[in-house]
Amino acid sequence: MWTLPEPMLTVAVPACDLRPGWAGEPKWDGFRALLSVDAGRVVLRSRRGSEMALAFPEIAAGAAQLPDATALDGELVVWDAAGRLTFERLQDRLARRGAGAARAAGEWPAHFVAFDVVRLSGTDTTSWPYRQRRAALESVFAERRLTAPWVLCPSTTEAETVREWLTWASVGMEGVVFKRLDEPYRPAVRGWQKYKTRETTEAVVGAFSGPAAAPRTLLLGRYDDEGHFQYIGRTTTLAGATGTALAGQLHRSRRGHPWTGWSFSAWGSSEKLSVTLVEPELVVEVGIDVARDASGRWRHAARWHRARPDLSPADAPRW
Known part of the structure; x- marks a missing residue:
């Protein structure tokens, strides 16, 4: 039986330079999460292994938009009315269940910002290089026309775009994550690099x-x-x-x-x-x-x- 892998991790770096052979993604101020849907069963797991599906019913319901036997890696976030990420609202939702979780989903809906795919329609993709996984993730969003709560995380190989992202601090972006284009998804390994603003x-x-x-x-x-x-x-x-x-x-x-x-x-x-x-x-x-x-x-x-x-x-x- 297939199970969610441990998340691939980051190591902090002091410079924000985007090197050849690498891609950059914005670093979001939220909760790291892995999600899988398999025959209607939804698992939403935190980096530390906690199950979060009951706290975020809109994410669990939104999994119906995904192909069956698919798993994503990403970040749970909540935006406030001004368009800024609000970590406190997100944190407050963790302890809610049942009717309380449903009310919170209506008042402060969460979104899943997907930045990787670790399983696609029954195929384990962790051995694929990042560039191939990224292309597959973009295809899922395009072909399925995914809507909220799903958000496709931007990715770039352009240094100028990375520099622009680093000016987004006012909306709650924390920095940039760098990923090697030819690297597979390595569970529990600090293979990605993180630059925090x-x-x-x-x-x-x-x-x-x-x-x-x-x-x-x-x-x-x-x-x-x-x-x-x-x-x-x-x-x-x-x-x-x-x-x-x-x-x-x-x-x-x-x-x-x-x-x-x-x-x-x-x-x-x-x-x-x-x-x-x-x-x-x-x-x-x-x-x-x-x-x-x-x-x-x-x-x-x-x-x-x-x-x-x-x-x-x-x-x-x-x-």
Whole structure:
């Protein structure tokens, strides 16, 4: 009996150059998913192996448009009314089932952005080179005239097109994935390359976690147009020497800190994070990627670059 393979994986690369013999695809801010339809049975599996079909009934119903005994690799995404990818709405849908899932499908419908085909009408295609799998995927979309929830992921061998995609950060594109044209689909192997769009920016330290003598992470904020200090994100774990050097520049908060009474969670957990509030006066420079939540906060940890004692909080970008 045929079963879905493990997904082929990516390895991060520092450059966005599209080389000869490679193709590029946009990297979407969503959930990686593999889908198969076989004699009416639909399997929608996450990268970690969780079954998601009950949470996304519109995807399961849409599988009727596909040829039988076919399996796709792709990304589940949700768009908001402004045409931006909204990861929070997508994440919220994971826990819904039954009537709740059906209501959510009507309010915040998901789409499956297909970027690979691993089985086609009963034929395992994982041994085919990428260029052949890509041609087969395009044929399925054209011949079946697939409509929502199916979206064909763009693919290009033109460097100029890749550079254009890298300007799509405002709609939630995270970067570019590079795939060798002659490479087969290799389950669980990091054969694809991923370049994530990042930018360097400034924020104000409002709190830290860890010991006062050597903070482990910084909690960062920015002022909005009304003068309120808003939380925007947190750094990755600081190097020991960096934390020690920063300790003398962070001053414990006096009364009336704008985050008094707030609680913060550890990354990927509902566990409450123990933090020390500091006077919001030190500006730091960090590297961030383009993923944002619905409130505009950074969805991933910021990478430490340097302190900017030469700047005042008013010099940092506004919320």
